[in-house]
Amino acid sequence: MTFIKMLIYKLLNKQISYIYNKRFDTFNNTPKGVFWNNKLSQDLRLNIILDKILQNTKSDEFSIADIGCGYGRLYEIIKEKKLDGRIQYHGFDINQKIISFCKNNKDYENVEFAINTCPFKKTDYVVMSGTYNLAPTNNIPLWEDYIIKNLTSNWKLVEKALIFNCLIKEKRKIEKKLYYTELSWIQKICERNFCDPEVIKHNLLKDDITIILKK
Secondary structure, three states: OHHHHHHHHHHHHHHHHHHHHHHHHHHHHHHHHOOOOOHHHHHHHHHHHHHHHHHHOOOOOOOEEOOOOOOOOHHHHHHOOOOOOOOOEEEEEOOOHHHHHOOOHHHHHOEOOOOOOOOOEEEEEEEEEEOOOOOOOHHHHHHHHHHHHHHHHHOOEEEEEEEEEEEEEOEEEOOOOHHHHHHHHHHHHHHHHHHHOOOOOOOOOOOOOEEEEEE
């Protein structure tokens, strides 16, 4: 990666963090606080990811790195399902304010939260829910390069599977700061850079897909 590109990606991260700071100040640790429409859609996306992991794993214990973890809703779901004894959860985000909230949350004791775009070490499952939906730029090629760069960095640290979701339309676009990919395009990107993807479409999430990349 060139020095100029590295600076551009750092600027994108800074812009994303600024946008989330304003949002979190207004709505706090709620779905709206991290740009989800409502709790139903937020939890449905996270449960699709978690259910897929549980179907895939044969181990009694395994690790999950949650990239773009927000205020830790995935970990809350893990606890609600009484899976915290099986799952070693690690939350990562680029936003200092959100990570500080997680670290100071007494319900998240003994859980690692850190500022980063990928885990610090090899992890069984790396997941991203809505992580690349909010685009701080209208430059589609730039944003797609940023997504591919981050997916590639995380793929190197995955032991079992990388799972992420994204918004889709018939044509790739950025509209009202939301990035929409195209199914055939993201499939080709995954095939070229990672592996043949498994794609999940849920009838209650008409503009969403979940992509599973297995090692």
